[in-house]
Amino acid sequence: MLQVILFALGGGIYALKLSVVERILAPGEPLPAGRRLVDLAALLEIPRPEGGQTEAPHLALLADGGVALSIGRPAGAAEIDPAWILPLPGYMFRGRRAPFRGLIDVPASRRARLATTSLSRPGLLLDEESLAEMTC
Amino acid sequence: MLSAPLPRITVKAGRLRIAIPAASIRQIVPAKGIVRVPLTRPGVEGVVSRDGRAIPVYRMTSLMGGWHEETSAAGLTQIVILEHEGMLAGILVESAESARASDPAPARPVDGRELLSAAGIFDDETDGESAARAARGE
Numbered sequence: 001m002l003q004v005i006l007f008a009l010g011g012g013i014y015a016l017k018l019s020v021v022e023r024i025l026a027p028g029e030p031l032p033a034g035r036r037l038v039d040l041a042a043l044l045e046i047p048r049p050e051g052g053q054t055e056a057p058h059l060a061l062l063a064d065g066g067v068a069l070s071i072g073r074p075a076g077a078a079e080i081d082p083a084w085i086l087p088l089p090g091y092m093f094r095g096r097r098a099p100f101r102g103l104i105d106v107p108a109s110r111r112a113r114l115a116t117t118s119l120s121r122p123g124l125l126l127d128e129e130s131l132a133e134m135t136c
Numbered sequence: 137m138l139s140a141p142l143p144r145i146t147v148k149a150g151r152l153r154i155a156i157p158a159a160s161i162r163q164i165v166p167a168k169g170i171v172r173v174p175l176t177r178p179g180v181e182g183v184v185s186r187d188g189r190a191i192p193v194y195r196m197t198s199l200m201g202g203w204h205e206e207t208s209a210a211g212l213t214q215i216v217i218l219e220h221e222g223m224l225a226g227i228l229v230e231s232a233e234s235a236r237a238s239d240p241a242p243a244r245p246v247d248g249r250e251l252l253s254a255a256g257i258f259d260d261e262t263d264g265e266s267a268a269r270a271a272r273g274e
Binding site: 011012044046086087089091098100102103105123124 | 169171172173174175176177180183185188189190192223224255256257258
């Protein structure tokens with residue numbers, strides 16, 4: 001089983017493997033020295049909501065690379081079966097490599113057993129290695 | 137000796153009507169549960185999960201050259217899932233029905249491979265599978 005943390009961003013549900021996240025910082029917590037802030041929404045070209053004003057995002061300190069990833073609003077954690085991760089075809093992306101490990105699609109029969117309702121609809125599991133490459 | 141024409145399915149989106157060989161169509165499903173995915177090619181609406189696979193869904197207009205009249209998303213109620221050599225892509229349509237020889241305005245016949253080619257399927261190798269394998273620890 002794979003532990004993931006979930007967060008809501010731009011109307012979608014995204015996930016990171018728990019093993020690659022050192023800590024989550026609440027809005028307003030100071031950025032530790034040496035950490036580089038990366039806006040995930042900007043990196044993924046997710047449009048800002050109309051109206052402009054958005055709540056302050058949480059930050060995920062990634063275990064490697066000194067990156068603090070602005071992740072939006074945390075939406076819980078879950079333990080998922082790796083078989084639920086469906087690969088995304090490379091041909092649907094603009095670039096050669098996209099920062100996603102796949103679509104997390106929890107079978108309906110297993111959703112009730114999860115500790116979160118965030119995965120009642122499919123979410124996207126991010127690929128921390130590709131993210132690190134994109135933020136260099 | 138004349139051979140019988142291959143059965144085709146006529147699909148419609150806005151003013152665009154095309155007739156796709158039925159043999160190229162794997163499924164026609166309701167346009168529900170489309171998950172938007174960032175950084176995709178123009179025309180990709182998102183992905184749907186069907187039978188344990190994530191299938192990219194395209195606007196039909198984008199696969200036909202992009203110059204056709206756009207249809208409002210609300211009118212696009214079905215996804216036609218095309219398959220070629222194991223590769224899958226869905227197209228969003230308003231309706232899908234059997235093509236009839238008696239149709240006074242027959243739809244433009246389009247090869248299924250032609251549509252999938254426009255979806256970029258044959259452009260490059262895919263690396264989504266390898267990323268997912270890595271996530272599964274394989």
